[in-house]
Amino acid sequence: MLGGSIVVMKFIQIKNCYKVYKNGVTAVADLTLNIDKGEFVFVIGASGSGKSTLIKMLYREEKPTRGVVQLGGINVGKLRNRTVYKLRRKLGIVFQDFKLLPKLTVYENVAFALECIGMKNSEIRPKVLKALEHVGLKDKIRSFPNELSGGEQQRVCIARAIVNDPKLLICDEPTGNLDANTSKEIMEVLDTINKNLGTTIIMATHDLDIVKRMKRRVLVLDSGLLSKDYEKGSFRTSESV
Amino acid sequence: MRKEVLEQVKAFRILKNSIRDSFKSVFRNFSLSIASVLCTTITLILVAIAIVVTVNVNYVTKSMEKELTIVVYANRDVTDEQINNIESSIKKIGVVDNVEFKSKEEWKLEMKQYSETLEVTLDNLDTNPLLDSFVVKVKDVKDLAPTTREIRKIDGVESADYGEGMVEEIISAFNIIKTATIGMVIALIIVTAFLISNTIKLTIFSRRSEIDIMRLVGSSNISIRLPFVFEGFLLGVVGSFIPMIVTVYGYFILYEKLGSSATFSIVELVKPFPFVFYTSIILLVIGALVGMFGSARAVRKYLKI
Numbered sequence: 001m002l003g004g005s006i007v008v009m010k011f012i013q014i015k016n017c018y019k020v021y022k023n024g025v026t027a028v029a030d031l032t033l034n035i036d037k038g039e040f041v042f043v044i045g046a047s048g049s050g051k052s053t054l055i056k057m058l059y060r061e062e063k064p065t066r067g068v069v070q071l072g073g074i075n076v077g078k079l080r081n082r083t084v085y086k087l088r089r090k091l092g093i094v095f096q097d098f099k100l101l102p103k104l105t106v107y108e109n110v111a112f113a114l115e116c117i118g119m120k121n122s123e124i125r126p127k128v129l130k131a132l133e134h135v136g137l138k139d140k141i142r143s144f145p146n147e148l149s150g151g152e153q154q155r156v157c158i159a160r161a162i163v164n165d166p167k168l169l170i171c172d173e174p175t176g177n178l179d180a181n182t183s184k185e186i187m188e189v190l191d192t193i194n195k196n197l198g199t200t201i202i203m204a205t206h207d208l209d210i211v212k213r214m215k216r217r218v219l220v221l222d223s224g225l226l227s228k229d230y231e232k233g234s235f236r237t238s239e240s241v
Numbered sequence: 242m243r244k245e246v247l248e249q250v251k252a253f254r255i256l257k258n259s260i261r262d263s264f265k266s267v268f269r270n271f272s273l274s275i276a277s278v279l280c281t282t283i284t285l286i287l288v289a290i291a292i293v294v295t296v297n298v299n300y301v302t303k304s305m306e307k308e309l310t311i312v313v314y315a316n317r318d319v320t321d322e323q324i325n326n327i328e329s330s331i332k333k334i335g336v337v338d339n340v341e342f343k344s345k346e347e348w349k350l351e352m353k354q355y356s357e358t359l360e361v362t363l364d365n366l367d368t369n370p371l372l373d374s375f376v377v378k379v380k381d382v383k384d385l386a387p388t389t390r391e392i393r394k395i396d397g398v399e400s401a402d403y404g405e406g407m408v409e410e411i412i413s414a415f416n417i418i419k420t421a422t423i424g425m426v427i428a429l430i431i432v433t434a435f436l437i438s439n440t441i442k443l444t445i446f447s448r449r450s451e452i453d454i455m456r457l458v459g460s461s462n463i464s465i466r467l468p469f470v471f472e473g474f475l476l477g478v479v480g481s482f483i484p485m486i487v488t489v490y491g492y493f494i495l496y497e498k499l500g501s502s503a504t505f506s507i508v509e510l511v512k513p514f515p516f517v518f519y520t521s522i523i524l525l526v527i528g529a530l531v532g533m534f535g536s537a538r539a540v541r542k543y544l545k546i
Contacts, residue, residue: 059457081462082461082462085456085459085460085461085462086459087459088456088457088458088459089458089459090459091459093457099450099453099454099457101450101451101454103269112454112455112458113458113459115258116455116458116459116460116464116465117251117458117459117460118251118252118254118255118258118464119251119254120254160458164458164459
């Protein structure tokens, strides 16, 4: 029998993390949580509860004022500005406002992410086509963003986020601009990515219907504090946030 | 080792893509590119004019300065030995560039050629009323006054003059012109840098979402900046073409009309070649550098995390 305990490194470890903005607003306070590889986690809470700050700290758009944000063993807060790109190459990020380049086609928008990191054209093509297949947009590769519906644009954004096979997909209110049916389609795409590719997904959202339907782990933030942490399937329709 | 080679290959690919993207971007953002090019063209034409004025003013003042001399007259009863002593004493003064002796006989011959009256008058005189003289050139116009004072002390010297008062005024006027024109060139280059940089900033402002996406998908700061720097370089180079042509043609015409004309013999312009060649190179370099640094500076703002 082993006497000591075995410390298992979690994929995401956030420990006693604070974020205080220059104007004195405390967005995140004493936040501690762990997320395993392959998990699908929702982050919910009212506006100003710290959801976006938490998300931004994960992709190092914001630095924690105090505490540790560790991602796959990397202390994100300690990263120098000029090396942040190395972290971002391992992540996929999906936004509410899609952030697509209007003058590029669907194919070019997804390929852009790989061109930026200096990948060969011959390697780019199969990866882009595979990513577009995952999101069901293989037949729209020559379309421009303004020729697509909101849901399709978001799927292009997801394809761009997963094209480099990231270990973590960070979604900041990806359904915020979409109607209920389209949101459902987007969630199905994300669910498939999580199940088939094993990608860890963290998604900040306001949409409780989605959260209730998906039956995944739910983190509830309130004034920067982690007020509740519901295990997979334990968040009930009747519960309020 | 293999990893290093792969990184180098990737860096080369990023560089290649940056150059390709900068060309694409010039055409994709055509109206803004035209604005940058026009801005560069106009300001570089002003820089070219300032350079032409400065160089020529300096050239004219330098050649006029060379004409400023000290005229030294020896005493009437001076001997040949004393003349030699005066000449060697003047030459000993460190700042003296050249000493030219002109005997009173040479003066007489020269003056007789001016007019018949002078010829008759001089011939009728028993003795030569003129004096032996030296024309002294100094290395720097600043040394005119002290050198003159020094020469006056030499034994056998009747007088030494350089046009006191007037020369000082001319020199200070030249200095003011020189400083003003050089200041104008520097100021114009700075203005050009700001104008081009601000125009590029506008271009980049309209493309900040592109920069944002590049950052989010993991582009390194340098690979974000490179296409913009190449683009700035390209716009700067294209923008300097017209000023270069204007300089070459404009200066040749100006030289033909002013510089080589007998009517304006006082204005002697710098010869067009190689002057226009160097000025064109300077314009090209200013355009390219200002374009590159302007872009790099403008894009830096959007790279801060």
